[in-house]
Amino acid sequence: MEKCFVCGKEGKLTEGRCKECYLKESFHFSIPGRIKVPYCKSCNSYYTNRWKTLDDKLSFIDEILKNNVSSSKEINFVPEFSKDVNDIQAIVDFLDEGNIYKIKIHIRPFYDDPLFDMEVSSEILLSGEQCQRCSRFYGGYYEAILQIRSDEKKIELEKIEYIMKIVDELSDKLISKDRMAFISRIEELKEGIDVYMGSLSAARKIGNDLIKKFNGSIGESHKLMGLDKDSGKKIYRTTVTVRLKNMAQRYAYYKNHLYILGIAGDNFKLTSLEGGNILSIKSKEFERELKKENIRVIERDQLETIDVSVTEVTPERYQMMKLSGDYETFYILRNEVRLKKELKVGDNLKGAIIDNRIVIMEEESII
Numbered sequence: 001m002e003k004c005f006v007c008g009k010e011g012k013l014t015e016g017r018c019k020e021c022y023l024k025e026s027f028h029f030s031i032p033g034r035i036k037v038p039y040c041k042s043c044n045s046y047y048t049n050r051w052k053t054l055d056d057k058l059s060f061i062d063e064i065l066k067n068n069v070s071s072s073k074e075i076n077f078v079p080e081f082s083k084d085v086n087d088i089q090a091i092v093d094f095l096d097e098g099n100i101y102k103i104k105i106h107i108r109p110f111y112d113d114p115l116f117d118m119e120v121s122s123e124i125l126l127s128g129e130q131c132q133r134c135s136r137f138y139g140g141y142y143e144a145i146l147q148i149r150s151d152e153k154k155i156e157l158e159k160i161e162y163i164m165k166i167v168d169e170l171s172d173k174l175i176s177k178d179r180m181a182f183i184s185r186i187e188e189l190k191e192g193i194d195v196y197m198g199s200l201s202a203a204r205k206i207g208n209d210l211i212k213k214f215n216g217s218i219g220e221s222h223k224l225m226g227l228d229k230d231s232g233k234k235i236y237r238t239t240v241t242v243r244l245k246n247m248a249q250r251y252a253y254y255k256n257h258l259y260i261l262g263i264a265g266d267n268f269k270l271t272s273l274e275g276g277n278i279l280s281i282k283s284k285e286f287e288r289e290l291k292k293e294n295i296r297v298i299e300r301d302q303l304e305t306i307d308v309s310v311t312e313v314t315p316e317r318y319q320m321m322k323l324s325g326d327y328e329t330f331y332i333l334r335n336e337v338r339l340k341k342e343l344k345v346g347d348n349l350k351g352a353i354i355d356n357r358i359v360i361m362e363e364e365s366i367i
């Protein structure tokens, strides 16, 4: 049997010492009686090395304790003691009293012997402060204005709602990484929407995303606002302007059908110019089909149209004549005409010329 080199007692030794001597000489543990953590009530965040949301109380307490415990040996915080872990273990109990978490730490220095367990208490005080983001947010701070405009004079109401839904969702998503990605104010103007944002990079990201969805152009202008009192640096405010193409003014050619392109919620709405039926395509899928060139988008002024007249009807096909240019006649199979009504000789129609093909359109759908 070995003997403790400090007191001479025989028994199982740790680093040459009996348990009492080991605890006295080698194991030190301390934690402040009260730990103050800056906490912003407005957004439920706390500050350690940066502001973070207080989502999960357990992991919050765990983080704060780990930052504040000082110990000569590594301590393993565990949900319950285990005899299989050869570590110094500790269990944390807490009582949530609003702004104060009362903490009890139960430490087991010898995993196989509860006789030497210790208990220490502390409390974590959430000290009320407003984080920088909230103080700026509530002070109406903004770094950039995202101006959303349309190439039409006015943006339709339905589209405004959809655009704002996208802007809100993106800002929510960005805020987890960029705490300044908040919207401090929204102004609906005659000419469009102005979104005041806490972060320029967020305004740019949202602007670019809108362009991806709706097409259009993006630009920036800077305005000198003055000098920073402390640093003497010039302060600029940036306006990011997004000019959206009006999708409702465009056509889509998809699977040999011609449609008017519109937007409904998260989907693209394709209204047939031939039979009037409506397709709804998820915007992700629409983008995929566009890339694969299965869908072709045709600008309003790029659609070539022609007036035609029905000159002969047979069970299989129609004979038609162009009512301009060379007044040429041509044939078109009946199943390629998707109008709801039956055609008869003398009917005047409008056609669109796409890939040398004439697509016969419903008359009331002609804009």
Ligand SMILES: [Zn+2]
Pocket: 004, 005, 006, 007, 008, 009, 017, 018, 019, 020, 021, 022
């Ligand atoms: Zn001893």
Ligand SMILES: [Zn+2]
Pocket: 040, 041, 042, 043, 044, 045, 130, 131, 132, 133, 134, 135
């Ligand atoms: Zn806050």
